Each structure stands twice: as C-alpha cells, then as structure tokens.
Ligand SMILES: Nc1ncnc2c1ncn2[C@@H]1O[C@H](COP(=O)(O)OP(=O)(O)O)[C@@H](O)[C@H]1O
C-alpha cells in the first residue's frame with residue numbers, strides 16, 4: 533500500500549556537524565505521503581537533530597531536504613512551520629499554570645511574526661480572532677480527544693500525563709500540518725497510557741487526510757503496531773530501512789543496540 537506513494541520529503545547527503553562531532557552523516561532518506569515512519573536508533577544517534585534540522589532550528593552543514601519542491605535548508609522555522617511541518621518536543625513544553633486553550637494558542641503564535649503579547653493581553657480587542665481560535669481548537673479536540681473539549685479553560689497542571697501529551701499533539705496539529713514530527717511522545721508514560729495515545733494518533737491520521745507522521749520511539753511494540761515503515765540511525769547514519777520485521781532482523785541494528793547496552 534505504501535508502494536505507490538510519493539515522497540513528501542526527500543533528504544539527500546544531509547550532514548550536521550557540531551564542532552568535531554558529526555551528528556548527521558550524509559543521510560539519504562525519504563518520508564512518504566501519508567505514512568507513519570518510525571525513526572529508531574540508540575541515544576545520541578541523531579534522531580532529534582534530524583527534527584531540528586528539518587524544522588529549521590539548526591542549519592545543516594551540507595546536503596538538502598526537499599519538501600514541497602523547495603529546499604528547507606536555509607528557510608526560517610516560521611516559514612517551514614507555515615508550509616506544513618509541525619512537531620512535538622522530547623521534553624514537554626507546556627506552561628502548567630496556563631489553560632489548555634492558552635497553551636495551544638501560544639504554540640501557534642510562537643511561530644507567527646508578531647502579535648503574541650498584544651493579542652494575549654488585549655483579548656477583548658481581538659474578540660473575533662479569539663473566537664475563531666476557540667472554534668478551531670474545539671474542532672481539533674473533538675477529532676483528537678473529545679473529553680478535553682469541556683476542559684479547554686482548565687490549567688494544564690490539573691491534567692494527567694497522557695492528557696498533557698494529547699494537548700501537545702493538538703498544539704502541533706493546530707496548523708493542520710502535512711507532516712507531524714513526534715519526538716518520543718511516550719516518554720514518562722505507562723504502557724497503557726502509551727497504547728491509548730498511539731490509538732489517538734492512529735485515529736487522527738485516519739481523519740486528517742494525507743497526514744504524514746514521523747515517530748521517534750524506543751518502545752518496540754509501539755513501533756511494530758503503528759508504523760508503516762522504519763528507519764534506523766546509528767552515529768548519524770542510516771543503518772537500516774524497511775518494515776518492523778525487516779529492521780529487527782537486521783544484523784547491523786542488533787549490533788547497534790547491543791553496543792549501546794554494553
Ligand atoms: N546543539 C548541539 N550542540 C552540540 N552537540 C549536539 C547538539 N545537539 C545534538 N548534539 C549531539 O549530536 C548527537 C546526536 O544527538 P541527538 O540528535 O539529540 O540524538 P538522539 O535524539 O538520537 O538521542 C549527540 O552526540 C549530541 O550530543
């Protein structure tokens with residue numbers, strides 16, 4: 533089923549150096565339209581760096597990332613975000629005393645060029661814009677996590693871990709991205725919570741037409757259950773690519789993980 537899909541993102545010769553350290557090393561890979569791609573690899577293998585380069589936080593040392601027919605390298609984070617690439621972060625970036633609504637709106641405004649403080653503190657003056665945001669967020673929560681709709685104006689600190697993650701995913705989805713990058717969304721959650729979150733993600737993929745997802749995840753049962761395809765990094769290089777069954781049977785992958793444990 534993935535065979536006929538087109539590449540949404542085409543990465544060629546991508547290299548990212550930090551001083552003497554090569555975090556991404558001549559990486560070639562593709563992200564296909566509509567797929568859920570699992571991104572695996574030992575700690576320090578370059579997974580988060582790949583997201584940081586793809587979203588414009590870091591500028592690659594060399595190579596290209598073609599998305600929408602344009603090279604992403606050199607574009608600003610706002611431009612890339614507006615062209616449909618959204619992410620969550622490995623460590624939670626919610627502001628706990630603020631409400632669900634504020635956290636989700638701030639996520640969007642962070643990427644805008646102006647207006648954050650003015651709009652947040654002068655909501656009345658921007659009633660129409662505010663109402664539009666409420667509508668947009670309610671619609672999104674209705675798709676992603678209906679029980680959260682009635683709690684839109686409660687502070688995030690009153691929510692469970694899994695609901696906080698749901699809020700972060702919703703924040704990323706607010707821009708209706710074509711590509712969603714999830715950096716270890718199950719971190720800090722129980723197995724049951726992780727399963728529930730993955731169900732939500734599968735569900736949302738089914739409802740949002742043609743959304744591609746890249747999932748960095750260590751839990752192999754999660755990878756097996758929800759990915760269409762996997763890529764494994766080690767020391768910034770792609771060492772394996774294929775189905776879950778293919779990559780787990782791969783000798784290079786097994787060595788990479790044993791090497792980490794040793
Ligand atoms: N901003 C940075 N400055 C220096 N080194 C970095 C920076 N970001 C990542 N690295 C290094 O790049 C390598 C890859 O890191 P990272 O992409 O975070 O790995 P992963 O997400 O696979 O665990 C690591 O050796 C890490 O220390």
Ligand SMILES: [Mg+2]
Pocket residue numbers: 579580581622
């Ligand atoms: Mg990481």
